[in-house]
Amino acid sequence: GENVEQHPSTLSVQEGDSAVIKCTYSDSASNYFPWYKQELGKGPQLIIDIRSNVGEKKDQRIAVTLNKTAKHFSLHITETQPEDSAVYFCAASLNDMRFGAGTRLTVKP
Amino acid sequence: DAGITQSPRHKVTETGTPVTLRCHQTENHRYMYWYRQDPGHGLRLIHYSYGVKDTDKGEVSDGYSVSRSKTEDFLLTLESATSSQTSVYFCAIATRGTSGRVNTGELFFGEGSRLTVL
Numbered sequence A: 001g002e003n004v005e006q007h008p009s010t011l012s013v014q015e016g017d018s019a020v021i022k023c024t025y026s027d028s029a030s031n032y033f034p035w036y037k038q039e040l041g042k043g044p045q046l047i048i049d050i051r052s053n054v055g056e057k058k059d060q061r062i063a064v065t066l067n068k069t070a071k072h073f074s075l076h077i078t079e080t081q082p083e084d085s086a087v088y089f090c091a092a093s094l095n096d097m098r099f100g101a102g103t104r105l106t107v108k109p
Numbered sequence B: 001d002a003g004i005t006q007s008p009r010h011k012v013t014e015t016g017t018p019v020t021l022r023c024h025q026t027e028n029h030r031y032m033y034w035y036r037q038d039p040g041h042g043l044r045l046i047h048y049s050y051g052v053k054d055t056d057k058g059e060v061s062d063g064y065s066v067s068r069s070k071t072e073d074f075l076l077t078l079e080s081a082t083s084s085q086t087s088v089y090f091c092a093i094a095t096r097g098t099s100g101r102v103n104t105g106e107l108f109f110g111e112g113s114r115l116t117v118l
Helices: none
Strands: A004-007 A010-014 A019-025 A032-038 A045-051 A056-059 A062-067 A072-077 A086-093 A097-099 A103-108 B004-007 B010-013 B019-025 B031-038 B042-051 B054-057 B065-070 B073-078 B087-094 B107-109 B113-117
Touching: A004 A086, A010 A019, A019 A086, A019 A103, A032 A062, A045 A056, A045 A062, A072 A086, A086 B042, A097 B042, B004 B087, B010 B019, B019 B031, B019 B087, B019 B113, B031 B073, B042 B065, B042 B073, B054 B065, B073 B087
Parallel strands: A010 A103, B010 B113
Antiparallel strands: A004 A019, A019 A072, A032 A045, A032 A086, A056 A062, A062 A072, A086 A097, A086 A103, B004 B019, B019 B073, B031 B042, B031 B087, B042 B054, B065 B073, B087 B107, B087 B113
């Protein structure tokens, strides 16, 4: 089955800086790659997703890039704010959806 | 808000006792999922349902059973809880882009049920 690896496990940035979280996947046929944000005590919430026929997608301060040849995709958050502090999960889906282990992002004011 | 309610939100139990977690949705969505979340493992699928009385296993189904007798309720049962089942359990629904366990659309998660097995 699909295997998703996510790095780093923790990330600390200063407010206003950019944050990048990277994921790799094993099944080259996977075709859907969502990113979820989980705040303390809450369930994960979808923040952005990308499909295999697209290389990049942006939504305000958030962007996701996909490199199908290298089988990796990344989440980019620009101009980080304290409210971006949370755990972020990537996932890859084909016949099954598998999640990465998560990245705890801390934005220091 | 996708209208998902999980209960109980917190439970402490002893090894060997049965435990049932309930997921209730108010919007009649067909697909419902149970995940467990553990440090270092992200979210792992336990079981899912694609309709009333229609369920199937996920990645980590051993030791768990599920039932769905009504569209709105999806129950997760641990017949004899073990310490390795200490975890946070999340219910999720899919509103589109789903065929069985394959999901290419947004999942809406409940707020989780924290289970501690002593």
